[in-house]
Amino acid sequence: MLSTLRSSLRRFSSSASRADRAVVYESNGDPASVLRVLTYPDLPQPPADSVKLEFLLSPINPADINVVEGVYPTKPSLEDALTPAGAPQPLFVGGNEGLARVTALGSGVNSLAVGDWVIMTKQQAGTWATSRTVSVKDVLRVPSPESLTEVQAATLTVNPPTAYNMLSEFVKLEPGDWVMQNGANSAVGQAVIQIAAARGLNTINFIRDRPDLEQLVQKLKGFGATHVLTYAQLADKSFRNKVKEWTGGKAGGSDTTSMVRMLGNDAHLVSYGAMAKQPLSLPISLFIFKNLTCHGFWQSRWYTQRSLGEREELMKNLVDLMKEKKVLDTPEHDIVTITAQESDEQATETIRDVLKTMSAGRHGKKVLLKFQNS
Amino acid sequence: MLSTLRSSLRRFSSSASRADRAVVYESNGDPASVLRVLTYPDLPQPPADSVKLEFLLSPINPADINVVEGVYPTKPSLEDALTPAGAPQPLFVGGNEGLARVTALGSGVNSLAVGDWVIMTKQQAGTWATSRTVSVKDVLRVPSPESLTEVQAATLTVNPPTAYNMLSEFVKLEPGDWVMQNGANSAVGQAVIQIAAARGLNTINFIRDRPDLEQLVQKLKGFGATHVLTYAQLADKSFRNKVKEWTGGKAGGSDTTSMVRMLGNDAHLVSYGAMAKQPLSLPISLFIFKNLTCHGFWQSRWYTQRSLGEREELMKNLVDLMKEKKVLDTPEHDIVTITAQESDEQATETIRDVLKTMSAGRHGKKVLLKFQNS
Numbered sequence: 249m250l251s252t253l254r255s256s257l258r259r260f261s262s263s264a265s266r267a268d269r270a271v272v273y274e275s276n277g278d279p280a281s282v283l284r285v286l287t288y289p290d291l292p293q294p295p296a297d298s299v300k301l302e303f304l305l306s307p308i309n310p311a312d313i314n315v316v317e318g319v320y321p322t323k324p325s326l327e328d329a330l331t332p333a334g335a336p337q338p339l340f341v342g343g344n345e346g347l348a349r350v351t352a353l354g355s356g357v358n359s360l361a362v363g364d365w366v367i368m369t370k371q372q373a374g375t376w377a378t379s380r381t382v383s384v385k386d387v388l389r390v391p392s393p394e395s396l397t398e399v400q401a402a403t404l405t406v407n408p409p410t411a412y413n414m415l416s417e418f419v420k421l422e423p424g425d426w427v428m429q430n431g432a433n434s435a436v437g438q439a440v441i442q443i444a445a446a447r448g449l450n451t452i453n454f455i456r457d458r459p460d461l462e463q464l465v466q467k468l469k470g471f472g473a474t475h476v477l478t479y480a481q482l483a484d485k486s487f488r489n490k491v492k493e494w495t496g497g498k499a500g501g502s503d504t505t506s507m508v509r510m511l512g513n514d515a516h517l518v519s520y521g522a523m524a525k526q527p528l529s530l531p532i533s534l535f536i537f538k539n540l541t542c543h544g545f546w547q548s549r550w551y552t553q554r555s556l557g558e559r560e561e562l563m564k565n566l567v568d569l570m571k572e573k574k575v576l577d578t579p580e581h582d583i584v585t586i587t588a589q590e591s592d593e594q595a596t597e598t599i600r601d602v603l604k605t606m607s608a609g610r611h612g613k614k615v616l617l618k619f620q621n622s
Numbered sequence: 623m624l625s626t627l628r629s630s631l632r633r634f635s636s637s638a639s640r641a642d643r644a645v646v647y648e649s650n651g652d653p654a655s656v657l658r659v660l661t662y663p664d665l666p667q668p669p670a671d672s673v674k675l676e677f678l679l680s681p682i683n684p685a686d687i688n689v690v691e692g693v694y695p696t697k698p699s700l701e702d703a704l705t706p707a708g709a710p711q712p713l714f715v716g717g718n719e720g721l722a723r724v725t726a727l728g729s730g731v732n733s734l735a736v737g738d739w740v741i742m743t744k745q746q747a748g749t750w751a752t753s754r755t756v757s758v759k760d761v762l763r764v765p766s767p768e769s770l771t772e773v774q775a776a777t778l779t780v781n782p783p784t785a786y787n788m789l790s791e792f793v794k795l796e797p798g799d800w801v802m803q804n805g806a807n808s809a810v811g812q813a814v815i816q817i818a819a820a821r822g823l824n825t826i827n828f829i830r831d832r833p834d835l836e837q838l839v840q841k842l843k844g845f846g847a848t849h850v851l852t853y854a855q856l857a858d859k860s861f862r863n864k865v866k867e868w869t870g871g872k873a874g875g876s877d878t879t880s881m882v883r884m885l886g887n888d889a890h891l892v893s894y895g896a897m898a899k900q901p902l903s904l905p906i907s908l909f910i911f912k913n914l915t916c917h918g919f920w921q922s923r924w925y926t927q928r929s930l931g932e933r934e935e936l937m938k939n940l941v942d943l944m945k946e947k948k949v950l951d952t953p954e955h956d957i958v959t960i961t962a963q964e965s966d967e968q969a970t971e972t973i974r975d976v977l978k979t980m981s982a983g984r985h986g987k988k989v990l991l992k993f994q995n996s
Contacts, residue, residue: 321911519909529903535893535918537695542916544909 269586269619270377271599272330272339276318279603283316283342285586285595288332294381296356301366301382305402305583306346306375308615313607315372316342322548324372341374343617347390347402348380357384365390367405369551369559378619388559391567399578400570402616403435408566408576410520410547411439415447417550418516418543423448426495428507430454430479433464435579435614436520438471442575445472452491454482454507471575482507513538520545581614588620643960643993644751645973646704646713650692653977657690657716659960659969662706668755670730675740675756679776679957680720680749682989687981689746690716696922698746715748717991721764721776722754731758739764741779743925743933752993762933765941771952774944776990777809782940782950784894784921785813789821791924792890792917797822800869802881804828804853807838809953809988810894812845816949819846826865828856828881845949856881887912894919955988962994 268290273282294300314320329338350364360366368375370386390401415421427444431437432453444451453468455461457478465476475494481487491510508517508530517540519528534540551559570576584602586595599617606615642664647656668674688694703712724738734740742749744760764775789795801818805811806827818825827842829835831852839850849868855861865884882891882904891914893902908914925933944950958976960969973991980989 321907519906521906521910527903527905528909529901531901532893532895532918533695535902535916536895536920537918539918539920539923540916541918542909542914544906544911544913544915546910546913549913 268377268379269592269595270330270339270341270374271343271617272341273316274337274339276316279313279316279342279607280600283596283599283603285592285599286330286332286339287592288330291379291381294352294354294357296354297385298354298381298383299350299357299360299366299387300352301348301380301387302351302621303346303348303375303377303379303619304365305398306343306377306617307403308343308376308584308602308606308617309345309406310606312342312344313603315344322371324374328370328372328374330374341377341380343375343377344368344372345403345405346375347398347404348375348387351379354384359384360387360389365393365401367401369405371548376617378621385556388556388563391560391564392571395571396567397578399581399583399614399616400576403579403614404563404566406547407435408439408443409550409562410436410545411443412562412566413547413550414518414520414545415440415443415449417545418518418541421447421449424450426450426452426474428452428454428491428510430507431521432468432473432476434521438468438579439576441468441471441473442573443569446569446573446575450474450495452477452494454479508534508540511538511540515540517542518545519543520547579614580612581616583616583618585618585620642751642753643966643969644704644713644715644748645717645991646715647690648711648713650690653687653690653716653981654974657970657973657977659966659973660704660706660713661966662704665753665755668726668728668731670728671759672728672755672757673724673731673734673740673761674726675722675754675761676725676995677720677722677749677751677753677993678739679772680717680751680991681777682717682750682958682976682980682991683719683780684980686716686718687977689718690977696745698748702744702746702748704748715751715754717749717751718742718746719776719779720749721772721778722749722761725753728758734758734761734763739767739775741775743779745922750991752995759930762930762937765934765938766945769945770941773952773955773957773988773990774950777953777988778937778940780921781809782813782817783924783936784810784919785817786936786940787921787924788892788894788919789814789817789823791919792892792915795821795823798824800824800826800848802826802828802865802884804881805895806842806847806850808895812842812953813950815842815845815847816947817943820943820947820949824848824869826851826868828853882908882914885912885914889914891916892919893917894921953988954986955990957990957992959992959994 267287269285269287271283272286275282291300311320324340326338329340331338346368348366350360350362350366353360353362366387366389368386369388373382373386374380390396390404393401427449429437429440429451432441433455441451441453451473452475453473454477455464457480458464468476488510528542584598586598590598602615641661643659643661645657646660649656665674685694698714700712703714705712720742722740724734724736724740727734727736740761740763742760743762747756747760748754764770764778767775789801801823803811803814803825806815807829815825815827825847826849827847828851829838831854832838842850862884902916958972960972964972976989
């Protein structure tokens with residue numbers, strides 16, 4: 249509610265009255281060294297097929313760090329770079345995901361209105377900025393924004409659709425079917441649990457052992473998880489027989505040999521997280537005699553291959569789940585705020601400190617960036 | 623021609639005039655210890671839905687050894703076992719593949735005629751025998767038998783259909799597309815080369831280095847292989863760039879990380895041979911960012927899941943390829959003959975010696991079993 253009020257107020261502020269800023273880098277490297285905050289001149293009116301956006305909140309995701317490092321398979325394009333007058337080379341803007349408000353329309357745009365909330369479907373469009381101009385085909389309107397928090401909307405592009413599509417693109421799942429997943433406490437894992445529960449699917453969820461295990465188990469069960477288990481239990485053979493009992497040998501899910509060995513015939517294994525350095529290693533006999541099929545899923549590719557209608561339907565389905573089933577609630581998060589009072593140098597320090605912490609290890613919560621403009 | 627003449631003559635011999643024999647085992651174990659040849663009483667007239675068969679030639683495949691050892695995922699069923707009067711327990715008959723001639727029809731059978739050549743589509747039906755009674759739904763008539771040798775027909779059940787279906791079940795391949803395979807000198811590998819060439823598909827084929835490498839390369843190129851290369855070349859990075867040049871990055875095929883790394887986006891990897899003890903181990907990033915899909919293929923499952931019409935069409939397509947494109951010629955082979963003069967004990971020695979040799983290592987040629995009945 250608060251966020252909606254704030255964004256309504258902001259509709260009346262003029263983007264011309266303040267400086268635009270972005271988190272940029274010239275060349276790949278350690279984010280804590282190469283990123284800096286830059287103030288740049290106000291953007292001109294958008295071209296006919298484009299819109300001007302004001303970013304409200306932009307996640308800083310682990311993959312964004314890999315992009316800055318140059319080790320991610322996709323790179324920001326030159327057309328999305330900033331080229332301030334006198335700059336010796338283009339400046340890439342960080343950030344892939346973000347919630348923005350439309351502030352100006354190109355003359356040919358009639359599918360969006362000023363004030364609409366949008367998210368990016370183009371990769372690496374550069375969302376760590378106050379304001380950007382983007383082609384209308386690279387954004388998607390957020391349906392029913394009044395029912396979402398800014399954090400929910402800002403994290404709507406990648407994780408919830410990944411979970412939603414993995415449960416619908418590869419095999420037709422019916423209520424009562426079983427889905428098995430590891431990394432069940434990740435953002436996608438939590439979304440899988442909730443979307444599966446809303447559809448009447450059973451889930452078996454694997455997590456690492458930890459001091460506060462029982463607390464996490466209760467949290468995931470609160471999301472609708474049927475079973476939550478540790479990898480140590482997964483390694484136990486008597487336990488694997490129990491799983492066969494539960495599922496009647498009928499289960500489909502994701503990852504690691506022990507888990508896959510429990511799957512029934514004709515199972516589908518879908519991998520979506522490439523953070524793991526370990527390869528996927530499976531006995532060939534599982535493919536041949538149990539008819540296992542392995543797929544990868546990448547939400548970014550999905551956006552490039554689907555029509556606007558299909559993208560809009562996906563968002564509508566997700567937001568409907570949020571409204572009607574009360575799932576996919578605002579994730580735990582920290583917001584890093586860059587105030588208007590901070591100089592570019594001070595803001596650069598703030599950003600580098602955050603990135604240093606994130607690169608060092610598991611943060612646990614979503615981290616989002618907010619530029620304060622007033 | 624000779625084989626056709628022989629099988630025509632045999633039509634006039636009466637199956638009642640000689641003893642029936644089979645290679646049997648009571649319990650799993652080393653084939654060279656547990657297999658024995660047994661003479662058993664003449665089979666009665668077949669039930670209404672069954673036919674009586676005389677086997678002309680039955681392959682001894684590596685997987686048959688695994689079945690006798692008890693390490694193959696499917697077992698012969700009790701209904702296919704022999705239970706001679708006074709036997710303390712059922713005797714399993716070895717053999718999965720074989721060419722047989724119909725010698726008698728059950729009263730309800732009108733889809734086959736006496737004299738027809740048939741092959742088995744049921745697994746582990748027990749083909750190492752002179753004569754068996756089988757349900758009509760478990761056999762498939764060999765089309766145009768006059769155009770095939772006995773060896774071609776006897777080896778038609780598993781390898782050529784595996785190659786044919788792998789090239790058609792998973793992805794729509796158009797003339798000019800590229801297929802990559804390892805184990806290219808296996809029976810299935812050679813069939814893949816020939817069927818692909820007949821369809822205008824390009825193949826890149828990997829084989830082990832060996833003293834007579836050039837000779838084998840020429841043989842496979844004679845079958846229509848576009849490129850034949852060794853695993854050492856596969857490990858060479860500059861070579862991998864050459865492959866990208868040839869294929870324009872567009873290739874689909876089978877097995878091992880180095881090979882898969884050369885594949886283009888949206889490739890399909892199909893495994894069919896479970897002899898390898900090594901698991902399939904692939905970087906997860908290939909699944910996610912290159913949209914690789916991994917499947918297994920098992921011709922035995924295919925038969926159980928398809929209609930009679932589809933099975934017949936498969937055989938027709940294969941035999942048409944043989945007749946019109948002159949591919950899938952009689953494979954190199956050795957025939958082990960059990961003569962009518964040999965006692966069961968002598969025949970048992972013969973069989974055990976063959977199995978001992980086969981278990982010891984690569985035989986290279988197809989081995990087929992023939993009972994001489996005259």
